[in-house]
Amino acid sequence: MNWLRRNTHRTEDECCGERLSAYLDCELSAEEQAAVERHLEACKDCRWHLETLRQTVEWTRECAPVRLPRVFTIPVETIAPKAVRARRPAWGLPLLQGATALIAVLFALVVAGDLFLGGSAPRSEPQMVALQATTVMDQASTAQQVEVTRVVELAAPAPTVVAEAAVEMAPAQPAAAKAAPTERAAVTAAPAEPITPPPSAPEEPTMTAPAPTGAAEVGGVGGGLPEISVTMEVMAAAVEPSPGLAKAVATSTATVTLAFTAVVPSPTQPLTVGVMLTSSMMSGQAPMLVITPTATASPAAYLATTAGPTRALVDLTAAVPAVETPASAPAPIDTADGEAEQDATTMAAMEEGYNATVPTEAPAALLLRPEPTAIAAAPEARDVEQGDRSGEEQGPVGTLRESVASWFGLAELVLGAAFVLLALATAVVMLRWQPR
Amino acid sequence: MDEVALVAAAGKGDVRAFNQLVIRYQSIAYNLAYRILGDEDAASDATQDAFVSAFKAMPRFRGGSFKAWVLRIVTNACYDQLRVRRRRPTNSLDDLEGDADHSPYLLDPAERPDEVVARRELDSVIQAGILTLPTEQRSVLVLSDVQGMDYHEIAQVTGLALGTVKSRLSRGRAKLRDYLLDHRELLPAQYRLRSDR
Numbered sequence: 001m002n003w004l005r006r007n008t009h010r011t012e013d014e015c016c017g018e019r020l021s022a023y024l025d026c027e028l029s030a031e032e033q034a035a036v037e038r039h040l041e042a043c044k045d046c047r048w049h050l051e052t053l054r055q056t057v058e059w060t061r062e063c064a065p066v067r068l069p070r071v072f073t074i075p076v077e078t079i080a081p082k083a084v085r086a087r088r089p090a091w092g093l094p095l096l097q098g099a100t101a102l103i104a105v106l107f108a109l110v111v112a113g114d115l116f117l118g119g120s121a122p123r124s125e126p127q128m129v130a131l132q133a134t135t136v137m138d139q140a141s142t143a144q145q146v147e148v149t150r151v152v153e154l155a156a157p158a159p160t161v162v163a164e165a166a167v168e169m170a171p172a173q174p175a176a177a178k179a180a181p182t183e184r185a186a187v188t189a190a191p192a193e194p195i196t197p198p199p200s201a202p203e204e205p206t207m208t209a210p211a212p213t214g215a216a217e218v219g220g221v222g223g224g225l226p227e228i229s230v231t232m233e234v235m236a237a238a239v240e241p242s243p244g245l246a247k248a249v250a251t252s253t254a255t256v257t258l259a260f261t262a263v264v265p266s267p268t269q270p271l272t273v274g275v276m277l278t279s280s281m282m283s284g285q286a287p288m289l290v291i292t293p294t295a296t297a298s299p300a301a302y303l304a305t306t307a308g309p310t311r312a313l314v315d316l317t318a319a320v321p322a323v324e325t326p327a328s329a330p331a332p333i334d335t336a337d338g339e340a341e342q343d344a345t346t347m348a349a350m351e352e353g354y355n356a357t358v359p360t361e362a363p364a365a366l367l368l369r370p371e372p373t374a375i376a377a378a379p380e381a382r383d384v385e386q387g388d389r390s391g392e393e394q395g396p397v398g399t400l401r402e403s404v405a406s407w408f409g410l411a412e413l414v415l416g417a418a419f420v421l422l423a424l425a426t427a428v429v430m431l432r433w434q435p436r
Numbered sequence: 437m438d439e440v441a442l443v444a445a446a447g448k449g450d451v452r453a454f455n456q457l458v459i460r461y462q463s464i465a466y467n468l469a470y471r472i473l474g475d476e477d478a479a480s481d482a483t484q485d486a487f488v489s490a491f492k493a494m495p496r497f498r499g500g501s502f503k504a505w506v507l508r509i510v511t512n513a514c515y516d517q518l519r520v521r522r523r524r525p526t527n528s529l530d531d532l533e534g535d536a537d538h539s540p541y542l543l544d545p546a547e548r549p550d551e552v553v554a555r556r557e558l559d560s561v562i563q564a565g566i567l568t569l570p571t572e573q574r575s576v577l578v579l580s581d582v583q584g585m586d587y588h589e590i591a592q593v594t595g596l597a598l599g600t601v602k603s604r605l606s607r608g609r610a611k612l613r614d615y616l617l618d619h620r621e622l623l624p625a626q627y628r629l630r631s632d633r
Contacts (some may be wrong), residue, residue: 021606025580027587049610052629056613059627060566060581063559065463066470069480072462072487073455 015039015046024054093429100422107415114408443502447494454491461503462487464583465510471578472514474567478521479514486513504592507583511575511593518571554624561623565615573608580605 016036022028023036040047437445437456445453465486469479486509497505566574579590590601613629620628 018603018606021609022602025587025605027602048630052613052617053609055629056609056616057581059558059616060562060577060612061584062555063562063582064555065467066476066479068463068466069476071459072466072480072483073458074451074487074491076451076455 015043016049020046020050020053023050024057093426096422096426096429100419100426103415103419103422107412107419110408110411110415114405114412117404117408439502443494443497446491447497449494451491454494457502457506458487461506464503465506468507468510468575468578468583469514469517471563471566471582472511472571472574473517473521474563475521478517482513482517483510485516486510489513501589501592504589507579507593508595514575515571554627558623558627561616561619562612565612565619568615569608569611573604573611576601576604577608577612581609 016023016039019028019032019036023033026033028036040050437453439457439460442453442457446457462483466479466483469482469486470476473479473482486506490506490509493509566578569577575594576590576596579585579593580587585593587598587601587605590596590605591598594601596604616623617629617631620631
């Protein structure tokens with residue numbers, strides 16, 4: 001029936017439009033309000049509209065408010081971390097994690113490389129460097145030069161240093177003189193300390209069996225000019241007591257003993273033996289080379305009496321290189337470090353000894369300071385690698401290896417510390433800002 | 437602390453200051469949401485979302501009526517809720533009658549029990565009628581006749597022109613009146629509109 005009723009009556013829109021609603025709210029202007037009131041007096045439908053609207057609005061405004069189901073305040077502890085998280089860049093944690101992983105990989109690579117190169121042995125409190133040189137001279141020789149072309153690894157507390165010596169066999173003095181032209185030219189740069197003469201009363205040569213670690217190879221090339229190469233194994237008992245440093249520094253009281261075995265094919269040909277210590281052994285300290293040949297007997301006598309290798313000890317007790325050669329002129333053994341001027345001094349002294357005093361029949365055995373116990377006292381000798389025979393290149397190579405080893409140690413320290421710090425920072429960040 | 441200071445502090449991220457504003461306006465906001473949505477849970481969600489959004493938007497608040505600004509956010513949150521619930525049927529009067537013991541309305545306990553029951557029935561029918569209105573008329577009618585806001589405030593909240601507010605309010609009231617007329621048999625006698633002219 002409503003539709004019938006509505007169809008028979010005018011709607012409010014037909015009369016007053018939206019004005020009745022505004023009239024209820026007093027939102028009309030005075031003129032509009034007066035016009036509406038005049039219309040209401042004449043229009044029954046609009047009066048009904050106005051009345052029902054007024055009642056509806058009144059009842060609606062009287063509707064009871066609904067009760068709050070809860071409080072809508074924002075929890076401080078949830079909003080504040082959200083704000084912090086919003087300010088924190090999203091790439092912060094991944095960047096930290098990536099950096100940690102990268103440092104870990106680098107650290108592992110450095111450790112692996114260090115282990116692979118053998119330079120990571122613990123460096124601890126070495127006190128003495130000992131080298132034992134043992135020669136077997138089958139023949140008399142006027143000049144011997146044992147050249148330790150490489151000294152490797154003085155890192156361990158009591159390492160065994162494997163060195164390589166080249167023994168050149170020269171037919172006569174001219175060959176020996178020719179062998180060291182460059183060293184002679186460098187004599188002017190030699191240290192001011194004079195080369196002391198050898199003791200006048202050298203000790204009895206000590207002929208011992210080759211050290212267990214000693215090895216020597218002597219090879220002849222050609223009929224009249226045999227070349228002899230001697231492989232030496234050097235036992236080093238001490239390096240500088242600086243853990244973590246790759247460089248080995250002989251102290252003022254260090255005794256270096258070289259052990260080698262040489263076989264001279266011809267008794268009438270001079271044997272040139274040179275011993276060169278690499279700078280890595282002698283870094284920071286000039287070695288004093290005291291070579292005291294004590295054997296005056298003929299090579300045949302050596303063979304007859306000992307039939308074994310000769311032990312020669314080279315003392316490094318002073319800071320200035322010196323070569324002592326005996327008046328009886330046995331074959332000199334020169335021990336020098338890798339530095340050129342020391343080599344030059346030593347070689348020049350040797351050459352002088354060769355030309356002036358060394359008889360061709362002199363034995364090659366040398367003994368500076370017999371210390372058979374020096375080797376035995378070297379605890380826990382460790383075998384290390386053997387270098388090649390390239391002579392002059394070995395000093396820089398050894399230095400390079402030690403330098404690399406020292407860099408490895410430094411890199412391990414830095415990377416390890418960086419890894420620990422980054423891992424801690426990552427853990428803190430992850431725990432602090434983990435999603436709630 | 438006055439509202440201006442609270443608004444300024446909240447604009448700088450002071451949650452406690454903002455929560456004081458929440459306490460001040462949460463009843464208005466929730467009642468607006470409930471009248472627009474007709475559902476307690478949806479109204480609660482919309483109100484909470486609106487306050488969280490308001491806090492995040494506080495740095496962009498350019499002054500004026502904070503109440504109008506917040507209620508506008510509440511209204512928009514209600515529209516979002518309605519869009520989510522559009523697939524579901526609109527609440528009917530039967531839904532609203534529900535359990536009388538758990539009516540959401542805060543009725544005056546001083547009233548007589550039969551008056552309380554009658555008033556509750558009227559409120560339910562009015563709310564059902566509001567929910568039949570188009571959304572744009574619904575919000576204007578609620579702001580005006582439930583919240584008691586004038587046309588200027590409604591225009592601020594809704595962003596509408598005064599003429600639009602006036603028109604929507606007039607049409608909404610007429611439709612609600614017609615709804616009450618159509619359901620007058622469900623109402624107590626004292627709350628039945630006069631149908632004869």
